[in-house]
Amino acid sequence: ETKTYLPPSCVSDVAHVKTMEQYADMYKQSVEDPGKFWGKIAENFYFKKHHEGEFFDYNFDISKGDVYIRCMEGATTNICYNCLDRNINNGHGDKIAFYWEGNDPMDSTSITYKKLLAEVCKFSNVLKSLGVKKGDRVAIYPMIMELVVAMLACARIGAVHSIVFGGFSAESLSGRILDAKCDILVTADGVYRGTKLINLKEIADEALELCTQGGHTVSSCVVVSHVTASRRLTIDSSTSMQMVWNKDVDRSWKDLMQSASSECDPEWMGSEDPLFILYTSGSTGIPKGVLHHVTGYMLYAATTHKYSFDYHPDDVYFCTADIGWITGHTYITYGPLLNCATSVMVAFEGVPLFPDPSRYWAIVDKYQVSKFYTAPTAIRALMKFGEEPIKKYSRSSLRVLGTVGEPINPEAWMFYHTVIGNSKCSIVDTFWQTETGGHVLTPLPGCTPTKPGSATFPFFGIVPAILSDEGVELEGPAEGYLVFKQPWPGIMRTVYGDHQRFERTYFTKFPGYYVPGDGCKRDEDGYIWITGRIDDMINVSGHLLSTAEVESSLIEHNLVAEAAVVGKPHSVKGECLYCFVTILEGSEFTQDLVKELKEKVRHHIGAFGTPDFIQNAPGLPKTRSGKIMRRVLRNVAKGNRDLGDVSTMADASVVEVLFKNRVEE
Secondary structure: OOOOEOOOHHHHOOOOOOOHHHHHHHHHHHHHOHHHHHHHHHOOOOOOEOOOOOOEEEEOOHHHOOOEEEEOOOOEEOHHHHHOHHHHHHHHOOOEEEEEEOOOOOOEEEEEHHHHHHHHHHHHHHHHHOOOOOOOEEEEOOOOHHHHHHHHHHHHHOOEEEEOOOOOOHHHHHHHHHHHOOOEEEEEOOEEEOOEEEOHHHHHHHHHHHHHHOOOOOOEEEEEOOOOOOOEEEEEOOEEEEOOOOOOOEEEHHHHHHOOOOOOOOOOEEOOOEEEEEEEOOOOOOOEEEEEEHHHHHHHHHHHHHHHOOOOOOOEEEEOOOOOOHHHHHHHHHHHHHOOOEEEEEOOOOOOOOOOOOHHHHHHHHHOOOEEEEOHHHHHHHHOOOOHHHHOOOOOOOOEEEEOOOOOOHHHHHHHHHHHOOOOOEEEEOEOOOOOOOOOEOOOOOOOOEOOOOOEOEOOOOOEEEEOOOOOEOOOOEEEEEEEOOOOOOOOOEEOOOHHHHHHHHOOOOOOOEOOOEEEEEOOOOOEEEEEEHHHEEEEOOEEEEHHHHHHHHHOOOOEEEEEEEEEEEOOOEEEEEEEEEEOOOOOOOHHHHHHHHHHHHHHHOHHHOOOEEEEOOOOOEEOOOOEOHHHHHHHHHOOOOOOOOOOEOOOHHHHHHHHOOOOO
8 A cells, every 4th residue: 555656657647637736836826726727628618608706605504504515506418418419529539439249258239429319319209209398307227228218318408317227226316316306217128147147128117007006097008119129138049038018118228219300409408407316325214316507517527537536538437337327427428429439338237247357458459448447346357257357358448447336345456457457557446436527536547646545636726625523624644534525527516306415414414515525644745545434434442544545455354355344333342353265166265264364454454453353255245236235245244134126236146145254242
């Protein structure tokens, strides 16, 4: 963690920001004169009407009244126009917007900016024919190429899209439709995940029935024939699932698109008109609908994509996320298209082990990907298979390797740097949230000396601080609560339908600051390290321990592929550390290994941090996006089989194995 890595010359020589002095100058203007900084960036985009007055108007202090954020109020634009029409008008209509890679490596295609605009206009007209108008909400369920068409069509006509990750259950889907009162659902017949066929239409049908029971009727369900052009889903020659077709609600995407016009004028939107709702987990267990608005999000998505990945017109960019998450919104769809990028989009999310663990690198070589963005959990999972699946492919085109979703432990960072990147790439460890709209802490590839595991420094416009429990700003090297002191264009505006929850969640703990809910530390060089969610901090005998810090110590052992740490009630300490450890394939979990791991944590953190329990975990419970379900692990640690809702778990079978391997007192 103490060593720094300078950007490789092949990146810094051509970078938008080449030196830390240049970064410092740009950063200073962005926080001291945001109107001038962002106003200059706004000149790159088309506005039907320009704003007047201050660039920002806001209140972060709940004691002084309602919390609000407004950006470029009075301006009108359309984000779809800026993603597509503007680029085509600038002569880029024949440029590839997306290379599409399906679940099967043989399933691939591409689409140009001109073709994408035609498809978006067609579906815009389809939505209008179904009665959708500005401000109406449209739910979108699958991760397929048509999803991008549907979300851009919503943006074009001023409808608010609410994309729901395809791994969610019918109950989760219906809850989100009900909360937003969506009028339309766009889904597909099914999708493959590896060798498994998921009947999305069946899940959608169940969700719509639950909506009806909840007092809301969705008027139309548009169904894409993704798996097959017929209305029959076939898993293999001996098994099939019949798709039920409700003629009163269901509409065929193909039929509707055939008769739709490929011309549709954009709806000119006010800067503070809503763009999309995206639901994220709430501490109460009830998802909250994060609401992003048009202009601020547009500027921030484009700017973070350009600078965080040092994007240039000849790059091929590959983000492995599902569009059902904020990473897919900002860094698959909006950010890249606003920068006229060529991107790779894949039908699978999480760890691509189908047909083998080298899938990412086959895609990288196929399209000569230069900028790559994935999750630490994917890197750690791929580490289990060693270097051979990676080194089968050259990866010589890679220049920037980004990580997203959680703090990356130094061991995974080094594997990413030395093995995947051949020690020739910049590593960009980005910290942000659904709520922030884009990166808030991140290195810049061409100038920032990086430290493995650190999110380094703030992005332009971001003013972080570290607070004590009493709300006092801590200077110099310190550890405490991460907060932000002023708004940036991409920050969420409210929780859909519940502004009080917005204020309560983010602004009441420390009035005057936005509180993202993460702890952090700042070292003597000013680097910021995310220590984990505040609720992932464990109080052991009065010592506040970060789960990320303990996990990083465990993963340093050469036999450990992945680790997760939770708190377990303790009669003396209050809480103790209970650790789940996944070891490399072919290795043996022994008591000697347990002793070595305890000693490693003791060495890194101190005697007070020594785990009480370390258990063998061949697999960890994760969502389909790859996030570890720590709530489930806490129940396993306590021996409580009442796990609550596990509908988002990718592989429920791992839980029984964990209970079987559970370490008793």
